[in-house]
Amino acid sequence: MPDQPYLQLTWQDRVTGKTGHLVVDRLVRGVASGGLRMRAGCTLDEVRGLAAGMTAKEALNYDPAGRYIPLGGAKGGIDCDPRDPRAGQVLRRYLEAVRPYIETIWTMGEDLGLRQDDIDAALAEIGVESSIMAVYPLLEDPAKARRRLSDAFEVVVDGVPLDELVGGYGVAEAALAGLGGLGLEPAGSRAFVQGFGSMGGATARYLARAGVRVVGIADAVGVVANPAGLDVENLLLTRNSFGEVDRAELRHGDAQLPLRKWLDVEAEILVPAAVSYAITAENQAAVQAKLIAEAANMPVTAEAEKSLAERGVLVLPDVVVNSATNAWWWWTLYGDIEPNAESAFAKISSSIRALVASVLDRANLASSPPRAAAAALAAESFRRIEREFPTA
Incomplete structure (x- = not known):
């Protein structure tokens, strides 16, 4: 490209x-x-x-x-x-x-x-x-397409609107696929999620529902951690519009730590779901996870990613991990899925897991990082799109 x-x-x-x-x-x-x-x-x-x-x-x-x-x-x-x-x-x-x-x-x-x-x-x-x-x-029928999208935005799943869940559900599915690629099972694995807005909150929900123990989250106020696992559902439903956890809802055993301690919580899965450039050459050595699933856009710098790879940390890139939000809009609008949660989650699961598998297969075959493998797959796909559709 x-x-x-x-x-x-x-x-x-x-x-x-x-x-x-x-x-x-x-x-x-x-x-x-x-x-x-x-x-x-x-x-x-x-x-x-x-x-x-x-x-x-x-x-x-x-x-x-x-x-x-x-x-x-x-x-x-x-x-x-x-x-x-x-x-x-x-x-x-x-x-x-x-x-x-x-x-x-x-x-x-x-x-x-x-x-x-x-x-x-x-x-x-x-x-x-x-x-x-x-x-x-x-669109072939703009009015019908817009009704589908409008209907989808009215769907609420266990207290949270569907549009606030699809991205994090995709992140969770990508992380679970990556976990499988490492030979690890959800049960017995721990996760830390940095950022508890729509993306991070939904990721925590669906990792927890898959059997992963969510042992910590970070919001703008600080870190909340519990080695026995957090009550993700309660925290999710009582957070404010900025994705901040209501500290009054914490349970016995939930510890509050300064925000700077977000990399100190031990977990196999690390999900940076807040700002870009969160993991840098300066702090990457503190990463204890075996898998990083990039829920945020560009949360790991290139220098940090190189060092992490040398330590055997698998970094699943953002262009794969957090792509479900964008795709869900268009799948719904174009009519590839129905405007309900069941259809959305089924499509996201099959698509994201297949995409992660393709990226990891390409990475293993080429002995390259997953990000390079994803870029190669994207370039191949884009060339096909250019051949089939007018592109400026």
Whole structure:
């Protein structure tokens, strides 16, 4: 795939001076897909890397037998703390500035620091119909497709909306597949999840339901750990909108540790599900896990990953592990799955597990890291997409 993105821009808010970025890495049939994040310190380089990752995720989920035809990759990012009281207005002004792209080439949804409800409300304020309206011309029956997606967003599974679960369910399935590749069983394995928002919370739920003992989680406040296992369900249902655990809900035996201690909790599975660049060359030596499942985007730096591989730590890359959220939107919209939890979870499980198996097989065959294997598979798939569909 070419190195230069199709489009990149930086916007500055005239009121606060905050900056925002948009990168469209590739177009397929004139459209690209990727979420919008908000965090203090978000950079153009970060957004560029995320957009390229979206191109790979779309390509990796291409099934010629399916109705869903992958799009190109894109990403948006706003350099603003989502807790800032001005964040809502910054979001609205950013969306107003990039409105022409949303209406024509960029389909997007929530990402780190933003919820879909926040995006939808801001778009409604400026008169934009939908965050995914650019894909409507590619649908056979847009009205029917939109009803399917709307119905899916109404589904609640054990107290949590389905759209907040699909990504983490995919992460859990990827981690379980990776665990099997290491010859380990869920029963007897422990997991630590860094980040307890929609992605991290759902990952913890479905790892626990598979028999893995979740011995620790980290949120913005600190670490909660218990070697006997946390009551994930209770913590999940009592967290706040920022993914922070209600400390009043902790049980006897649940320990509270400073946030800096997040790598000190012993576990076979480590799930970084919060910010990018969380595991670096400086802190990778503290990693005790045998498997890292990248639920966040770009949480392990290249230097850290090299050192981890030398120590025998298996790192499953983000473009595979966290690709279920994006794919679920399109599987539902295009009609590859029904708008219910059973259909969604079955498709995610079969697709993610098959993708992890393909990546690990390629990695073993080529004696390469899983990330390189995933990149090779994505490039092969993207070339096929380029041959079959007009691409800019």
